[in-house]
Amino acid sequence: MQKKHPYLRDKLSIEQRAKFQRGTNVGVLAHEYFPGGIDMSPSSPAQFPKKVQETMENFNNPTVNVMYEAVFQHNDTLIMLDMLVRDCDKWVAVEVKSSLRLSDTYYNDAALQYYVLHGCGVPLSDFKLMYLNADYVKDGSIDVKQLFKLESVLEYVVEREEFVRKNVERLKTVVALPHSPVVNIGTQCHNPYPCDFQGHCWKHVPKNSYLFTTALDDETLFQHYFNGVNNNTKMLQQLDPNSMEAQQIEALETSSYYIDYKTLYSLLPQPKPKSVAYLNLLLHRPAVPEIDGTKPYEEMILAFALQGEHENAAAMSSLQGLEGGMGSMAAANNCFVWNCFEDHNRWHEAIPILVEKLSHYELIVCFTPQNLTTTLLRHEIIQNREVGYKVFNLFDVLQQAHFYHPTIKRGLTLQRLSEAVFSEIKLFEHSRIILEATSQDLLGYQQAMEDLITENKVVAKTYQLFFK
Numbered sequence: 001m002q003k004k005h006p007y008l009r010d011k012l013s014i015e016q017r018a019k020f021q022r023g024t025n026v027g028v029l030a031h032e033y034f035p036g037g038i039d040m041s042p043s044s045p046a047q048f049p050k051k052v053q054e055t056m057e058n059f060n061n062p063t064v065n066v067m068y069e070a071v072f073q074h075n076d077t078l079i080m081l082d083m084l085v086r087d088c089d090k091w092v093a094v095e096v097k098s099s100l101r102l103s104d105t106y107y108n109d110a111a112l113q114y115y116v117l118h119g120c121g122v123p124l125s126d127f128k129l130m131y132l133n134a135d136y137v138k139d140g141s142i143d144v145k146q147l148f149k150l151e152s153v154l155e156y157v158v159e160r161e162e163f164v165r166k167n168v169e170r171l172k173t174v175v176a177l178p179h180s181p182v183v184n185i186g187t188q189c190h191n192p193y194p195c196d197f198q199g200h201c202w203k204h205v206p207k208n209s210y211l212f213t214t215a216l217d218d219e220t221l222f223q224h225y226f227n228g229v230n231n232n233t234k235m236l237q238q239l240d241p242n243s244m245e246a247q248q249i250e251a252l253e254t255s256s257y258y259i260d261y262k263t264l265y266s267l268l269p270q271p272k273p274k275s276v277a278y279l280n281l282l283l284h285r286p287a288v289p290e291i292d293g294t295k296p297y298e299e300m301i302l303a304f305a306l307q308g309e310h311e312n313a314a315a316m317s318s319l320q321g322l323e324g325g326m327g328s329m330a331a332a333n334n335c336f337v338w339n340c341f342e343d344h345n346r347w348h349e350a351i352p353i354l355v356e357k358l359s360h361y362e363l364i365v366c367f368t369p370q371n372l373t374t375t376l377l378r379h380e381i382i383q384n385r386e387v388g389y390k391v392f393n394l395f396d397v398l399q400q401a402h403f404y405h406p407t408i409k410r411g412l413t414l415q416r417l418s419e420a421v422f423s424e425i426k427l428f429e430h431s432r433i434i435l436e437a438t439s440q441d442l443l444g445y446q447q448a449m450e451d452l453i454t455e456n457k458v459v460a461k462t463y464q465l466f467f468k
Contacts, residue, residue: 001197003175008200022287026098027082029288030130032144034085034094037066041080048078056120074119077168081113082130090125093117094150097131098287100296106131107156114157115164127154132296138289147288147296184226187218190410208252210235212409215245215402248404257405257420259466264401268467269392273363278307278463280366280456281375282448284344291345301350301379303339303449305456306357335453341445354381367394367414367459394462418458421465425458427451 001008012020031037038058042051051071058064065086072079083094095113097106106129114127133149174181185202189195205211210232211221229235232249239246244260251258282303287296294300338353340346358364358381366372373391398412405420415427 001180001200005180005200009196010199012196023098026132026287027096029142029144030082030094030096030148031068033130033148034066034083037068037083037085038064039068040071041069042071048073052078059122072116072120072122074116075165075168076172077112077116079113079116081117084122087125090123093122093124093127094130095128096148097129100132100134102129102131102151107153108160110153111157111160111164114154115161115168118161124154126152127157128152132287134296136289137295138292140292142288186222190218194410206231208232208255208406210245210249210252212252212406213245213248214404214409215243215248244402251404252406255406257403259398259403260401264397264466267397267400269363269390273361275361276309276363276365276463277358277361278365278456278460279358279372280305280452280459281368281372282339282452283375284347291347299375299378300344300347301354302341302344302347303337303452304350304354305335305337305452306354307335307456307460308361335456337449337453339445339449341449351379351381363390363392365392365394365459365463367417367455367462369395369412392463394459414455414458417462422458422461425454425461427454427458 040051040055040058042048048071052073055067055070055072058067058070067081067084069080069082070084072081081093082096085092085094093113095106095110099106110127110129114124117124117127128150130148130150133147136143136147185205189198189201195201211225213221224235224238229238232253236246236249239249244258247258281301284300284302285297289296289298291300336357338350340349354376364372372393376391395412398417403412403417405416407416407419418425418427
């Protein structure tokens with residue numbers, strides 16, 4: 001499909017594009033580990049044959065000691081290697097990963113590259129994977145020799161060569177088919193990774209099909225589907241009318257949502273708080289540390305929005321007195337916002353502000369897949385004796401109460417929750433992802449701040465809807 005019908009591919013999500021860009025940025029920085037190389041990157045696929053030829057010619061050029069993005073092709077399989085470094089009369093292949101640890105996916109990727117390199121007759125003394133050093137602490141300019149770690153995988157990739165060869169031959173027969181393979185939709189559409197062609201393959205499935213429910217696992221749903229239970233009416237005949245699956249199908253049919261109210265109300269904060277604050281944090285975890293004293297992917301608070309109910313007037317007065325030493329901060333429509341977009345070095349200033357602000361509320365409400373308590377503990381925000389509140393994470397609560405709407409089949413997010421419950425509010429919940437790729441994009445930051453405030457309003461409305 002990718003080779004012959006790429007126009008049918010689903011549009012890449014902003015999250016995917018940001019991950020790709022992050023990997024590219026780390027890969028470019030890694031070139032400094034072996035400086036002075038020649039960049040062999042083709043400007044378009046049409047240049048692949050030319051670059052393959054130039055790469056092979058460089059082996060006989062004694063002035064070329066390092067190549068970046070060298071292009072090789074063997075047995076109809078093409079690769080672009082991050083770095084190839086001369087080692088006397090042999091070469092060291094280096095593939096760069098923007099992660100803190102290596103996985104089977106990376107090892108298998110290296111095995112495929114080794115297969116092609118070996119097939120091209122490249123004399124290798126070693127094959128190494130390069131990845132980020134979790135213990136590196138920035139102190140001045142980035143020290144790439146300390147930022148990156150190298151691990152030899154030569155023994156592994158040599159052992160996998162026959163496995164790779166068989167799979168290359170198998171996949172070549174697929175590409176040679178006159179039409180797309182006839183494969184039914186199934187669990188492979190989502191595991192181990194979401195397929196890029198779901199929009200094409202699932203176009204015949206009604207949007208309100210029970211295949212979009214979550215009460216039963218995908219394997220069970222597809223077993224019913226391929227046993228002739230191919231619509232909601234037939235599926236309901238198989239179910240207890242009071243089962244969660246049946247109630248989710250009813251929600252599908254009526255374009256509404258389902259929630260287990262008994263469980264939901266059992267999770268109601270006790271006693272009922274007299275003051276509530278809704279908190280939304282914008283956390284930044286740059287792959288390459290930006291600030292001295294930080295490590296790769298170390299978390300920093302770039303912005304927050306806080307909306308309070310029954311706010312103590314004296315507390316607001318005290319807080320406004322801090323404005324002189326802060327980054328960008330404002331209080332409007334009972335929503336207090338802060339950011340350090342223009343100077344990330346000031347992110348620690350968020351901590352005393354949060355401590356002061358949160359000390360005047362009995363309950364703090366948020367919505368995040370991450371554990372906000374862990375974040376607040378990590379930054380020593382809730383150790384402060386004045387901050388006596390309980391964190392109430394709506395994400396966890398709705399998960400426990402089996403909240404369901406067709407939009408959340410592939411995961412509960414605030415954007416999908418808003419679509420399900422508050423259709424009149426349009427969220428663009430991607431700014432935190434964009435930040436990973438555009439660390440100094442002030443226009444993007446402005447949009448992020450607007451998103452942060454809007455998201456916090458959705459958090460407040462959701463809590464009020466279910467618990468007021």
